[in-house]
Amino acid sequence: MQELARRIDALRPTLLRLAQLQLRNPAWAEDAVSETVLAVLQGAQRFNGASQLKTWIVGILKHKVLDQLRQHMREPVAAGANDAGEEEDLDALLYRSDGHFRDMPEHWADPCSELQRDQFFAVLEACLEHLPNRQGRVFLMREWLEIDSRVICQELGIAPTNLWVQLHRARLRLRECLQSNWFGAPPR
Known part of the structure; x- marks a missing residue:
């Protein structure tokens, strides 16, 4: 069990990053990761090694992220005071004055x-x-x-x-x- 806890702890930053990418809210992401860790520890005996531990844990995280999205779907999202300024800064970084990309985006894998x-x-x-x-x-x-x-x-x-x-x-x-x-x- 200590080995499992150590491996989960090593994966935690990756799990948190994945959750934050999906949820865009640090508190919700932390909740999803915490619920994932709890589910992994409670269901450790069900892990049969048919896949890698990381794959299994990320699969659980996926469901916890969906739960968070469902839970918070109806909550209103207020725009922050800095949102407009952030968009302008981002535009300046990505686009030239003529509206074309500064650097063409690379093809991303799905x-x-x-x-x-x-x-x-x-x-x-x-x-x-x-x-x-x-x-x-x-x-x-x-x-x-x-x-x-x-x-x-x-x-x-x-x-x-x-x-x-x-x-x-x-x-x-x-x-x-x-x-x-x-x-x-x-x-x-």
């Missing part, structure tokens, strides 16, 4: 897609680990390392028909695992 992709690959990796050794080895050699089938057969001393049977079984098992742990799973 953070939600990146997180979802990372979560998918964590599930895929867990599914691969549960394949029987021979099927897993054959699948990785053929599909990830892209080794030619003849070379795999020579390396493992198996017939081509055996190779295709092993690959077929590996794909079926992966499909079943991904269906139950990713595609058929409740939304993350």
